[in-house]
């Protein structure tokens with residue numbers, strides 16, 4: 001088995017082509033060190049018959065050499081593949097695995113549990129539809145479980161599986177399971193998850209992973225795989241208002257001018273009224289062009305070229321949005337940041353902020369509060385260290401279009417980039433617009449925008 005593939009690496013495209021017709025669910029498996037992520041993913045691959053005989057032979061050999069299970073096959077070795085890692089006994093990178101069933105194809109981000117690798121976990125979570133948060137039934141919730149829950153909520157994952165693993169080691173105690181779930185629900189009450197599905201399982205024995213377990217007679221819910229096969233994906237993003245950030249202006253000749261990009265949310269049809277932001281110019285969709293011809297409708301997740309009804313000036317970084325659900329425009333953003341860099345962040349620091357397809361200079365004007373990862377409660381902070389989560393105000397060198405993250409995961413999130421190293425230094429979500437002192441990009445003529453400037457101002461200033 002190829003290990004430690006990145007999505008761009010060999011295997012990803014081939015996998016997607018082979019399973020093109022099936023819906024793809026991306027999920028992340030996270031939790032503290034030794035909660036059993038590798039064993040769980042190994043179990044998913046094994047019981048869905050993704051492992052070939054030669055791999056089984058290699059696995060049996062490696063299990064004897066490196067495994068923690070004596071003569072038994074150690075499923076964790078299927079995913080903890082690297083030699084160096086085996087010797088250290090830890091997972092050190094994000095590894096993506098692919099498997100598929102009759103119903104769906106799955107891409108799982110396997111992320112390390114160690115606190116110093118929280119950054120890798122955040123990377124894996126940033127594209128996931130569902131998070132499987134593992135808990136060792138003996139340990140209950142740990143600092144790292146809480147931090148991961150906070151992070152996945154920040155990154156817009158709204159469906160959570162609380163996988164209470166190693167239930168075999170606590171005699172499948174329902175009391176233990178209920179107490180862990182109650183603790184998790186209390187901690188995450190304010191996170192806005194759409195669903196927390198708790199499943200008691202034993203990754204090692206295979207109970208409630210692919211096949212239903214028989215040990216917990218009190219559990220009547222589905223095994224993990226069935227949940228992953230049935231959980232709705234894309235529904236919320238497609239129901240959200242239309243947004244597409246312009247990646248490039250497609251102008252092959254003087255006859256044709258289209259705006260190409262990936263539809264971040266919603267759906268669009270020819271004739272739909274749209275607003276181009278941040279300029280605020282209104283027009284309508286004339287045509288939706290793709291490599292396979294023109295479309296009568298396009299939805300979230302599709303890459304298209306939009307031809308507009310009027311000569312509207314839009315360049316890379318502009319956003320085309322549904323006219324009846326305008327975006328906000330400001331040069332000051334209140335954000336919640338996950339600070340991933342090793343260096344400290346202090347007020348006054350300037351970084352690059354990438355929001356949608358636009359990159360601007362962003363200065364930290366205030367670190368308002370730092371979130372305590374133990375309690376989830378905010379407290380004062382003067383500077384941020386690696387892995388801190390904090391509420392930070394950013395001043396941008398020009399106004400950008402955005403949605404509050406609570407309304408749109410794509411148009412409400414940003415990354416901060418170190419200007420010197422070009423490393424991603426932080427992931428952020430936009431909390432609310434800050435119009436005070438901020439300049440609107442351009443006056444928006446009320447006549448060209450139903451709902452008018454009043455509606456926009458109301459959204460900006462509240463009331």
Ligand SMILES: Nc1nc2c(ncn2[C@@H]2O[C@H](COP(=O)(O)OP(=O)(O)OP(=O)(O)O)[C@@H](O)[C@H]2O)c(=O)[nH]1
Nearest residue numbers: 034035036037038039068076091113166202203204
């Ligand atoms: N009894 C029992 N042991 C388990 C279960 N799941 C995992 N284990 C054991 O717990 C240990 C840790 O499992 P891993 O799968 O390596 O844990 P991990 O979370 O991937 O750990 P890292 O890769 O280091 O982050 C191994 O010895 C597993 O065999 C389970 O359901 N029951």
